[in-house]
Amino acid sequence: MHQKLDEIARGVGARMQSSEGRKELCLGCRRLLLRLNFLAFFMYAGAIFVAFAGMRYLGEQNMFFAFCIYWPPLVWFLPAVGLAFTSVCLLDWRTFVGLVVVSGTVILLPLGWRPPRTTNVNTPPPAGKLALTILTNNRGQDKGEKGESIRTFMNTMKPDIMAFQESAGMAPRYKADPGYADFPHAAGVGEFVLLSKHPIIAMELVPLRPEGDVAGGSWPVVAARFVVEAGGRRVVIYNVHAPTPRDTLRYYMRGAFLYGIFGLPGTPWAARKQEGEKGWHQRISLMEALLERARQEKEPTVLTGDFNMPECGYLHSVVSSVFADSHSEAGEGFGFTFPGTTRNPLSFGGPWMRIDHIFFAPDEWRCIWSLAEPQRKSQHRAVVARLILR
Secondary structure (H helix, E strand, O other), rough: HHHHHHHHHHHHHOOOOOOOHHHHHHHHHHHHHHHHHHHHOOOOOOOHHHHHHHHOOHHHOOOOHHHHHOOOOOHHHHHHHHHHHHHOOOOHHHHHHHHHHHHHHHHOOOOOEOOOOOOOOOOOOOOOOEEEEEEEEOHHHHHOOOOOHHHHHHHOOOOOOOEOOOOOOHHHHHHHHHHHOOOEEEEEEOOOOEEOOOOOEEEOOOOOOOOOOOOOOOOOOEEEEEEEEOOEEEEEEEEEEEOOOHHHHHHHHHOOOHHHHHHOOOOHHHHHHHOHHHHHHHHHHHHHHHHHHHHHOOEEEEEEOOOOOOOOOHHHHHHHHEEHHHHHHHHOOOOOOOOOOOOHHOOOOOOOOOOOOOOOOOOOEEEEEEEEEOOOOOOOOEEEEEEEEE
C-alpha cells in the first residue's frame, strides 16, 4: 500500500515538473470537482423531490413529514446557495441552470407562489350576479399596536363579511364599535364571530363525529356554521379553527420527528411512532368530517378561517380536492399569513406559512382576486377574497 502511494506521489511530482503536466493535472482536478459538484446537485434535487412528495402525499400522516411542512422555506434553499457558489466558481453552468430550475419549481408548486396581479377592489360584479368580499382573521393572539389595527386593511379591502376566530364574546363589542359601523349584523357562537353587511339569519356550532368513531368519544369543535342572506340568496359560511399543532412541533424539535422515519413496524420505535401520530390522524379525521358536512349543503358554501395547515401538506390537498383555494385560484405572491412578525432569520422576520384560507365550492363560486394582509404586528395576518356566484 505504501509503495503504491509512493508511486502515485512520484508520478504527480514528475508531472509538476513541466507546464503541460501541470495543465493536465489542473484539468483533471477540475473534471473531478465538476463531477462531485454535479453529484451533489443530483443528490440535492433528489432529496427535494422526495421531501416535497412526502409532504404532499404523506404530510400529516407521518411524524417526519408533518414536521417538515412547518419549516421556513429558506431551509430548503440553503444547500442550493452553497451549490450555486461552487457552480459559479467552477463555471459549471449546467449545474447552475439545474439549480435555478429546481428552485423555481419549488417556489411555484409546493410553496404556492403566484405572479402579481392588477387588483381593483372596487370593480363591480357583473349585472345580476351576487358578489361577496370575505375576510378572515384569527384575532386570539393579535399583537396589533396603536395605528396597526386590522381596520386599515379592512377599510382598504371593503369586505362584506368578516370571519374571526378566537373571539369568544366579542360580537357585541364589534357591533358597538364605531370603527365597525359598516357591519350592522354581528353574531358569535363559541369562539367564532361573524360580522356582515347582510343579515345573519342562523348560526350554530358544528359538532363532528368522524366516520368510524363508534365509541362516540369527545372531539373538539373546530367550526361554526353561519347562514347569511345576501342578494335574495342564502349563503352558508363555515368559520373554521382547526386545532393548533404548536405544542407537538415544539416537542418534535428535540428529535421526536425522526420516529417518522425510523419507527417502522418491527423496530423498537414503532410504538412511539404510532402514539405520536394519533393527534395528526385526529386532525385529518376532523377535517374529512367537516368536508363531508359542508358537501351536503344545498346553498352556496364557503369555508374560511384558521385551518392550521400549510399549502404544501397532505391535509391541504384533502380539502382542495373538494373545495377550491382562493389563493391558488386568484392569489398573488406567497400569501403567507403566519407567524406575522418573528425574529427568525430563516424567514427574514416575517411569516413563512399560509395556514389561513378561504375555500369555496368551485361549481358555485368564481374567485376573481385573493390577497393576504401585507404587514401588521399580529400572530396571524388576514386573508380576503372576492367571490362571485356563478
